[in-house]
Amino acid sequence: MTDMKPDNASSSPDVLIAGLAKSARSAQRQLAAMSSDARAAALRLAAQRLRDDSAAILAANQKDLEAGRANGLSKAMLDRLSLDKERLHGVADGVEAVANLPDPVGEVIDSLERPNGLKMSRVRVPIGTIGIIYESRPNVTADAAALCVRAGNAALLRGGSEAVFSNRAILAALTAGLEEGGVPDAAVQLIPTQDRAAVGAMLTAAGLIDMIVPRGGKSLVARVQSDARVPVLAHLDGINHTYIHSAADAQMAKGIALNAKLRRPGICGSMETLLIDSGFAEPAALVSALLDAGCELRGDGRAQALDTRIFPASNDDWDTEYLDAILSVSMVDGMDAALAHIARHSSAHTDVIVTSDDSVAEQFLTEVDSAIVMHNASSQFADGGEFGLGAEIGIATGRLHARGPVALEGLTTYKWLVRGTGQARP
Amino acid sequence: MTDMKPDNASSSPDVLIAGLAKSARSAQRQLAAMSSDARAAALRLAAQRLRDDSAAILAANQKDLEAGRANGLSKAMLDRLSLDKERLHGVADGVEAVANLPDPVGEVIDSLERPNGLKMSRVRVPIGTIGIIYESRPNVTADAAALCVRAGNAALLRGGSEAVFSNRAILAALTAGLEEGGVPDAAVQLIPTQDRAAVGAMLTAAGLIDMIVPRGGKSLVARVQSDARVPVLAHLDGINHTYIHSAADAQMAKGIALNAKLRRPGICGSMETLLIDSGFAEPAALVSALLDAGCELRGDGRAQALDTRIFPASNDDWDTEYLDAILSVSMVDGMDAALAHIARHSSAHTDVIVTSDDSVAEQFLTEVDSAIVMHNASSQFADGGEFGLGAEIGIATGRLHARGPVALEGLTTYKWLVRGTGQARP
Numbered sequence: 001m002t003d004m005k006p007d008n009a010s011s012s013p014d015v016l017i018a019g020l021a022k023s024a025r026s027a028q029r030q031l032a033a034m035s036s037d038a039r040a041a042a043l044r045l046a047a048q049r050l051r052d053d054s055a056a057i058l059a060a061n062q063k064d065l066e067a068g069r070a071n072g073l074s075k076a077m078l079d080r081l082s083l084d085k086e087r088l089h090g091v092a093d094g095v096e097a098v099a100n101l102p103d104p105v106g107e108v109i110d111s112l113e114r115p116n117g118l119k120m121s122r123v124r125v126p127i128g129t130i131g132i133i134y135e136s137r138p139n140v141t142a143d144a145a146a147l148c149v150r151a152g153n154a155a156l157l158r159g160g161s162e163a164v165f166s167n168r169a170i171l172a173a174l175t176a177g178l179e180e181g182g183v184p185d186a187a188v189q190l191i192p193t194q195d196r197a198a199v200g201a202m203l204t205a206a207g208l209i210d211m212i213v214p215r216g217g218k219s220l221v222a223r224v225q226s227d228a229r230v231p232v233l234a235h236l237d238g239i240n241h242t243y244i245h246s247a248a249d250a251q252m253a254k255g256i257a258l259n260a261k262l263r264r265p266g267i268c269g270s271m272e273t274l275l276i277d278s279g280f281a282e283p284a285a286l287v288s289a290l291l292d293a294g295c296e297l298r299g300d301g302r303a304q305a306l307d308t309r310i311f312p313a314s315n316d317d318w319d320t321e322y323l324d325a326i327l328s329v330s331m332v333d334g335m336d337a338a339l340a341h342i343a344r345h346s347s348a349h350t351d352v353i354v355t356s357d358d359s360v361a362e363q364f365l366t367e368v369d370s371a372i373v374m375h376n377a378s379s380q381f382a383d384g385g386e387f388g389l390g391a392e393i394g395i396a397t398g399r400l401h402a403r404g405p406v407a408l409e410g411l412t413t414y415k416w417l418v419r420g421t422g423q424a425r426p
Numbered sequence: 427m428t429d430m431k432p433d434n435a436s437s438s439p440d441v442l443i444a445g446l447a448k449s450a451r452s453a454q455r456q457l458a459a460m461s462s463d464a465r466a467a468a469l470r471l472a473a474q475r476l477r478d479d480s481a482a483i484l485a486a487n488q489k490d491l492e493a494g495r496a497n498g499l500s501k502a503m504l505d506r507l508s509l510d511k512e513r514l515h516g517v518a519d520g521v522e523a524v525a526n527l528p529d530p531v532g533e534v535i536d537s538l539e540r541p542n543g544l545k546m547s548r549v550r551v552p553i554g555t556i557g558i559i560y561e562s563r564p565n566v567t568a569d570a571a572a573l574c575v576r577a578g579n580a581a582l583l584r585g586g587s588e589a590v591f592s593n594r595a596i597l598a599a600l601t602a603g604l605e606e607g608g609v610p611d612a613a614v615q616l617i618p619t620q621d622r623a624a625v626g627a628m629l630t631a632a633g634l635i636d637m638i639v640p641r642g643g644k645s646l647v648a649r650v651q652s653d654a655r656v657p658v659l660a661h662l663d664g665i666n667h668t669y670i671h672s673a674a675d676a677q678m679a680k681g682i683a684l685n686a687k688l689r690r691p692g693i694c695g696s697m698e699t700l701l702i703d704s705g706f707a708e709p710a711a712l713v714s715a716l717l718d719a720g721c722e723l724r725g726d727g728r729a730q731a732l733d734t735r736i737f738p739a740s741n742d743d744w745d746t747e748y749l750d751a752i753l754s755v756s757m758v759d760g761m762d763a764a765l766a767h768i769a770r771h772s773s774a775h776t777d778v779i780v781t782s783d784d785s786v787a788e789q790f791l792t793e794v795d796s797a798i799v800m801h802n803a804s805s806q807f808a809d810g811g812e813f814g815l816g817a818e819i820g821i822a823t824g825r826l827h828a829r830g831p832v833a834l835e836g837l838t839t840y841k842w843l844v845r846g847t848g849q850a851r852p
Contacts, residue, residue: 029769029795032795033792033793112814114812114813114814118803118807118812120813120814125795127825127826128795128825206651210825210826211825211826225632225655226655229651229652231657231824231825231826249848252848255848255850256848256850258850259850259851260850263850263851343455361845365843365845367459369455369458369551369554369841370841371841371842372841372842372844373841373842373843373844374843374844374845374846375843375844375845375846376845376846376847376848376849377544377844377845377846377848377849377850378849378850378851380850380851381544381844381846381849381851386540386544386851387540387546387842388538388540388546398657399553399554399636399637399657399839400553400636400637400657400826400827400839401826401827403839403840403841403842404841404842405842413825413826413829414829415795415796415797415798415799415829415830416797416798416799416813416829416830416831417791417799417800417801418798418799418800418801418803418807419787419791419800419801419802419803420800420801420802420803420807421802422675422678422681422682422802422803423802423803423804423807424681424682424684424685424686424689424803424804424806425685425689425804425806425807425812
């Protein structure tokens with residue numbers, strides 16, 4: 001798939017990554033010089049190729065599944081790994097959807113003319129080469145590559161060892177389609193070894209790789225954040241709060257709380273802590289609805305007093321991302337106490353207030369310093385698609401570059417263009 | 427100046443930095459809750475206080491200068507360290523100028539309404555706590571603190587040991603003025619020890635410090651980039667090219683080249699390599715003008731043939747930031763050769779084309795992937811003030827978050843606000 005020599009895989013990880021990154025850089029320059037329409041057309045060809053090659057891809061996936069079963073992978077892991085015709089067509093549809101997204105590259109962010117006649121403007125450009133490190137889901141190979149290519153970036157992909165055959169088959173289809181559309185094949189490459197040292201080499205390839213996006217569990221992300229010398233766009237925890245204010249509509253509060261926790265308890269936008277104002281009219285009915293729906297509740301003393309089915313919360317519960325049908329519940333005395341709890345325990349992902357008092361809501365929206373702050377909505381809306389961004393590369397919980405759901409714009413940077421008529425600086 | 431206990435300076439660097447950062451975080455929340463006008467007014471009071479306290483600050487500066495002379499600091503170092511009434515008033519004026527800059531905080535970047543009625547908007551907010559690590563210039567204490575405070579950020583300042591008395595005196599005046607204006611004094615703090623381990627503790631204070639800005643020489647920046655776990659906004663090299671295209675006006679080319687190299691050879695926007703197209707009409711007059719003006723030239727074979735005073739360039743010269751009246755010169759055959767040279771050797775800071783052919787210029791502006799790309803202007807314009815940004819915290823040569831001259835906007839991030847009416851996700 002790439003111009004590397006066959007013996008590269010046996011050389012040192014740093015040399016291997018440097019070689020791949022160098023060919024990626026050169027492919028990226030060609031990709032960036034293509035028109036936006038040409039990149040989109042190439043992605044449509046890649047989507048078609050994923051459909052055309054589905055038999056080969058599903059056969060490769062079977063090999064991974066067999067190896068996974070032999071290696072005793074959990075049922076959940078095998079499910080994440082597993083592809084069928086429908087899932088694969090969904091992956092192809094996703095690539096097509098990315099092709100149809102508006103291209104941020106070339107957008108003029110702002111411009112001005114100086115008194116000396118110099119005309120300055122800031123224009124969006126691709127970031128360059130993006131390293132994606134992910135675990136068992138083979139669809140990430142196509143999703144991440146498509147987003148990178150749409151915004152003119154090269155992608156260096158390091159998938160999980162469980163999915164190695166699936167990833168190779170998906171990459172082969174993708175790059176065949178992209179090449180047909182004029183995208184050099186080195187624009188999207190898989191790291192050809194499962195040696196963990198290759199990940200270390202990616203993380204320290206400053207100047208060769210421009211950004212790393214880890215997609216996976218907390219231990220992967222934590223390792224990437226601690227070892228990386230390359231800038232990282234990462235999602236760590238989603239310890240999300242929903243504050244039921246005293247002026248909340250009881251029916252709305254119940255609907256939002258049930259949805260925020262139980263629609264899909266395992267996603268990062270799931271509520272993990274419910275804060276109930278001591279002035280709220282119907283706290284017992286609220287917790288009862290959650291308990292009746294099968295949610296385990298862990299409460300502080302006053303919350304426990306609402307229902308005998310509530311377990312006592314430990315200190316750790318307020319800082320725990322359950323990703324399960326478990327919820328910590330605290331009773332708080334007013335807005336200041338709610339804000340203080342959130343400032344102390346939130347992972348700054350998504351925090352929500354439910355209230356019918358708009359001025360209280362505005363205070364909450366202003367003072368809570370999280371990537372996403374919501375009024376009267378379920379935290380499960382924390383998703384690039386729901387924000388109208390199309391696909392997302394991830395939800396960033398850091399503070400720099402991009403925050404919250406990150407899509408194409410987050411895969412670009414800008415440069416300054418200065419147009420003069422011979423000006424020298426006095 | 428801060429609420430730390432007096433024995434903190436003797437505890438471990440990590441504990442020290444964690445304590446300072448914790449008080450900074452709390453002060454930052456108060457600062458962010460102030461109105462933009464209130465922050466500006468407090469900065470004006472701080473500027474006034476710098477003027478009022480000039481005797482004390484200049485006396486402190488004398489102590490630093492005496493110690494510097496005793497320690498054998500170079501004349502250039504002593505000059506960077508030295509303050510007089512005029513320089514100090516310039517520092518105060520700078521703080522006032524920052525107060526007068528438009529505040530990016532609160533700006534709505536974009537907004538949309540989704541089909542389900544959810545209203546999303548992105549709003550600029552402060553980054554949080556910013557660590558500034560700098561060397562001998564005491565004016566950075568005031569400049570950097572003012573920029574941070576204007577955009578609602580707390581500043582943790584680590585100045586050079588040569589300027590310790592000056593920095594303390596400037597900080598005392600600054601925080602006195604800010605406090606008068608309602609800004610908590612922990613919003614701007616100096617690290618109270620010159621122990622180098624404190625810098626290491628700042629660099630690894632992920633979650634406590636949100637961004638590090640190193641301001642100083644290459645060795646400081648390189649150390650920060652290699653050791654930091656906190657995101658870094660850094661300026662590394664300024665290996666800037668000026669390409670004299672075949673269709674360049676000879677008079678304009680000469681004016682721009684002389685200015686780009688010799689106006690102030692030691693600034694990061696200074697030209698370091700001159701690329702002369704082999705089709706350019708008057709190359710000998712161009713290099714002659716530079717030589718006559720006292721510039722040392724180091725050329726490739728064809729450049730050397732233009733004038734006997736040109737030394738041969740070594741391979742290293744093409745990758746050297748001289749920061750002096752020295753320039754490397756290469757003859758190139760057309761645009762593609764110029765682009766290839768720049769792609770290989772540029773540090774992606776500022777690259778320039780001089781040409782009267784606008785379509786050639788547009789190609790250069792599009793294809794050169796540097797933070798600043800200029801047409802018919804001197805690279806010495808690479809400066810926040812010249813870009814209309816007011817003061818700058820620095821020029822970033824990285825690719826993420828902010829690129830090129832970084833001012834107030836680069837000291838902000840954003841959050842997503844979502845306003846609903848009870849929506850649950852299907």
